[in-house]
Structures are given as C-alpha cells and as structure tokens.
Amino acid sequence: MPVLPTYKPSKIPLTIPLRFAKDPLSFIRSGFSACGDTFRLQLFRDIIFSRDPAFFRHVLQQNHRGYAKGKAFTELSKVLGKGLLTSEGDFWLRQRRLIQPVFHRERMLGLYQIMAELTAQFVKDFEANRNQSAIDLDEKMMAITADIALRTLFTTITNEDKATIYQQINRTQEFIIANIRKPFLKPWMAINGANRRFRADLSYFNRLIFDIIEQRRASSQPQDDLLQMLLDCTDEETGQQMNDQQVRDEAITMFAAGHETSANGLNWLLLELSKHPEVVQKIREECSIFDTVPTWEQLLQLTYTRQVVEEGLRLFPPAWAVAREAIADDVIEGFEIRKGTIVFLPMYELHRNPEFWHQPLSFDPSHFAPENVKNRPKFAYLPFGAGPRICIGQQFALIEMQLILASLLKRFTFIPDDTHNPKMFPLITLKPMNGIKVWVK
Numbered sequence: 001m002p003v004l005p006t007y008k009p010s011k012i013p014l015t016i017p018l019r020f021a022k023d024p025l026s027f028i029r030s031g032f033s034a035c036g037d038t039f040r041l042q043l044f045r046d047i048i049f050s051r052d053p054a055f056f057r058h059v060l061q062q063n064h065r066g067y068a069k070g071k072a073f074t075e076l077s078k079v080l081g082k083g084l085l086t087s088e089g090d091f092w093l094r095q096r097r098l099i100q101p102v103f104h105r106e107r108m109l110g111l112y113q114i115m116a117e118l119t120a121q122f123v124k125d126f127e128a129n130r131n132q133s134a135i136d137l138d139e140k141m142m143a144i145t146a147d148i149a150l151r152t153l154f155t156t157i158t159n160e161d162k163a164t165i166y167q168q169i170n171r172t173q174e175f176i177i178a179n180i181r182k183p184f185l186k187p188w189m190a191i192n193g194a195n196r197r198f199r200a201d202l203s204y205f206n207r208l209i210f211d212i213i214e215q216r217r218a219s220s221q222p223q224d225d226l227l228q229m230l231l232d233c234t235d236e237e238t239g240q241q242m243n244d245q246q247v248r249d250e251a252i253t254m255f256a257a258g259h260e261t262s263a264n265g266l267n268w269l270l271l272e273l274s275k276h277p278e279v280v281q282k283i284r285e286e287c288s289i290f291d292t293v294p295t296w297e298q299l300l301q302l303t304y305t306r307q308v309v310e311e312g313l314r315l316f317p318p319a320w321a322v323a324r325e326a327i328a329d330d331v332i333e334g335f336e337i338r339k340g341t342i343v344f345l346p347m348y349e350l351h352r353n354p355e356f357w358h359q360p361l362s363f364d365p366s367h368f369a370p371e372n373v374k375n376r377p378k379f380a381y382l383p384f385g386a387g388p389r390i391c392i393g394q395q396f397a398l399i400e401m402q403l404i405l406a407s408l409l410k411r412f413t414f415i416p417d418d419t420h421n422p423k424m425f426p427l428i429t430l431k432p433m434n435g436i437k438v439w440v441k
Contacts, residue, residue, distance in 0.1 A: 004048065004335050005035040017043055021181070024426050025320075028346055037353065038335070047342045048335075051349040053356070053379035058332045059324050059343050061387030067324035067343065072180045072428070079172045079202065081245065083253025084392060094235065096392070098242065099250060102229040103392055108399065110224045111152045112296050115403055118147050120293045123407050129440040134417040136435040137270060141263040141404075148400060149259040153251055154212055155225040161208060168205035169256060172198060177427055209248050227251060254393065261318035262397050264429050266404060267436055269312030271422060272363050274414050274438070279308060279365060287410040294406060299399065302406055307368040309401050313383035314351040315363060320430045321346040322385060347382050348430070356380040413441040 009030060010016050020027045020043060031039050031049055038050040050056075059067050069088065077086040084095055101107070122144045129135050150162050157165075175198045179186060189195050213227070222228050230247045234240070242250070273280055283305050290298045323344045330337040337343065352360040356376055357367065366372060384391035391397070416422075417437035425433035 001331075001336055002334050004038060004040045007031040007035050007039045007041045007049075009034075013042070016041075025348060025424060028349060032349055037355075038333075045342060046338065046340070047344055048337065049344045049346070051346065051353050052333065053350065053353075053377050054333050055343065056345050056350065056382060056386060057379045059345060060322070060382075060385060060389070063330060064387050064389065066326065066328055066330055068327050070323050070325055070342065072323075075176050075180050076428075079169070079176055080253045080256060081249030083249040085253050085257050092389075095242075095246070095250065096388070098233040098235055099230070099392060102226065102233065103396060105395070107229065108395060109296060111226070111396070112299075112399065112403075114152050114155070114225075115148050115400055116293045116295070118151055119144065119403055119407050122147070122404075123292060123411065126408070126412065126440070130412065131441060134420070134437045134439050137414070137438045138263070138267050138432050138435040141266045141270075142259070144404060145259040145263040145266070145400065146255075149255045151225075153226045153255060155223045155227075156216075157212065161212070164208060165205065165255075168201055168208075169252065171201050172205065173256065175201075181427070206248070209252065210244060213244050213247055226254060257391075258393055258397065260429050260431075262400050262404075264318040264431055265309075265313055265316065265397075265401055267432055268316035268424075268430070269309065269401075269405065270408070270414050271416060271436055271438070272312065272315065273308070273409070274416050276363060279363075280409055280413070283308060283406065283409050287406050290406075290410075292407065293403065299403060299406070302402060304365065305402055305406050306398070307365040309398060309405060310368040310381075310383075311363060311365045312401075314357075314367060314381060315361075316430055317347045317351060317383045318429045319383070319385065319391075320348040320426050348426075351381060351383075353380065415439040415441060 007030075009019060009027070028049060031041065032051055037052040038048065038055060041047050041049060069086070073086045080086050082091060082095075084092065084099065087095060126140070129140075146166050147162075150157060150165060154162075175189075175194060178194075179189070213231075216223070216227055216231060222232075227247070230242060230250055233242060286302055286304050287294070289301060294302065321344060323342055326337050326339055326341045326343065329339050332343075351357070354360050357380070358364070379386060384394040384397070415438060417439060420435075420437035422436045423433045425431045
C-alpha cells in the first residue's frame, strides 16, 4: 500500500500550529507545492490534506457514512441547534427529506419577488454612496444579504425584530467562533462573564424566534415565505410535521449559513472585477434588457453574468474547506486512512488545481462556458459541497448573487481604496479581515 508524503514545514513541531493558525491558506498551499495533491501532517493529531477530486468524491459521497463532522459543528450547534448543517444520521436524513421541496424551482419564483424588491430598494439607497467617501463593501453586502435572508424567512417581521435577530445571532456566532479558534481561552471566558452573556443573548434570541413561530401558527393567513414552508413540511411516510424547536433550528440555520456566504462571495467577486473592466462592460451589455432589477425571466437570460458568479465562487469559495473525521479504517485511492484521522478538503485549493483548470490563478469566466464545464470532472468544482450533504440552498444563493451583482454593476463602478489592503480571514467562511474599502462611481 503506497505511503502518503508527510509535510514537514518546520524542524520545530511546536511552531507548526502557530503557522497554520496565522495564515492557513498560504500554509496549505505550501504543503501542496511541496508534496503534491495529497499529503499528511501532524497537527496535534493526524491530518490528511487533499485537493484531489477523488478524495472529495469518496469522503463526501461514496463513503460519506464513514466520516463524521468535527468538533466545530458541535460548537455551532449551541446556536444553530439540530439544523441541517449540524445534525447527522437518521435525524439529518429525515430533516433533509422534509425540507428538500422548500427549495424546488417553483418555490423560488415566489421568493425571487421578495429578493428583487429588496434589491431594487438597496440599489436606490446605494446611489447615495456614489462619488462620496470610501465605503466598507463588506458592511453593505452583509446588510443586503441579511435583509434578503430575514425577509424571505419571515415576511411579516418588523424592522425592530429584524435588527435584533441580526445583532443577536452575530454576537452568539462570534462567541462560538472564538471557542473554535481559541479553545485555550475557555477557562477565561467562564471567569470574565462571556459564557453568561452568551447564554443571556441566546435565551433572548430564542424567545423572539419562538414568539414569531407561535404567532404564525396562530395566524389564519398563511404567508409565502420560508417559515411557512417549514411549518407546512410534512413527512410523506409518517404524516408528521416539525415541532417548534425543529422549525427554529432550520430557520436559523438557513439565515446563518445563507447570508454570510453570499455576502463574502460578492465581496471578493466585486473586488476582483475592479481589475477586469472588460468583464464588467460585458455584464453591462447583457444587463441592458432590464431597468432597475431583472425579472425572473430576464435573470435567466443573464448567462454571462452567471458564468462570472461561478468563476468568483471558484477562486473565492465562501465555504472554503470541509473537514471530516474517519469513524473507521478506510482506503482512499490506495492510501490507508486510519480511524480518527481528520481528512481536510480545501475547496479553495481544489478550485486552483492546475490539472483541471487552465491558468487556475487567473480570473476567467470562460471556465464556465458550456463546452468547458462539459469537459471537466464533476468533483473539480464544489463551491456548495457534494454528495447527500450538498448545500440545500445552492440555487437560492446563486440566484441571489446573480441578481445583486447584475443590479449593482448596471449602475455603479467599484474602485478599491488604495489606502486599504483587504486580507482574507478564513474562518468558517472566507471573510475579509477589517472589511473591504472601495469608492463608488
């Protein structure tokens, strides 16, 4: 049985975790440059890194039951509960089967109307930024995607409750991310009151969500939103519906998993497009068919804009990596995987693998021209994951990003602020560190 190459970036083992934590993207890239598409690393425990599509296919699809999500998802479940992102096993399978129809194409038509109305208002308000001081693009993208996520979830929500939900979920997520990235600070958090504040924030947040669910159940007027669809979901085999806790968990998972990923995808894409005026011009020519925002039928005609969105997700996948733990001994591509091994699969590097992409580091929407898509292995491009746990909201996200991108670029030009150097901060998603400053023309 062949042996995987071992990456040894330093003669001093204790410095390796620090180097990885400081800049994981560069660290991982160095490993692939030194060892090829798959390598082993001792980082507190045995970890295998791979950008080989065969590893993605095996772990995420062919033998997905042989791999479990890691401790990060246990931490996330403190906020998200047992939603699709964090649950596993038979419970996850039941929930996935229940919720899948919510995101069928015909359901998207009703939600698209909400998206389009909010985007039109966003574009109108955005006009005030033209030729003014530099703005934080990240702040703006987070605002519009959060607005869309909350309004498509809770059509009747008040602006006050919307602001509260947004604030509370961000605060609780920040606490969880701190626990994931800096577990050595947990004892200090127990002393300095951080744990107590987290529990209070979560309790207040939960009461608000459960009140919204209770009011909707009592209402005689059903709404055309995701909450109503979740309440109406019925198991065809048992006739059962979700209880309030399950509805709460799935609704919050949709919000938390949805708006930040779309915002980060748009952030990096708009920044990249500032370097490619010829691409922006082609988008504008395609967008001449609509006025403020495209109708559903017009959006489907924006095929080049869709290619641009896909290329942005290739170079800057918001969900930049997945990790799974082997729950039993396994073999992948002839390599032995021992029980307890972490298999780390960075889509960020998969999408830059020169074996499958012409000029992989260059921004080129033609990567997604039909003839090129047809000739590329399916598992070479996975911005939404793969297998049974592929992101259930991928079509929602693609539609949302295409709508916002087309509507903004039809009217505005984005110029990076020379005094600000955006840096990627790969947490659960590929966030910008300290925002992205741009001028709007």
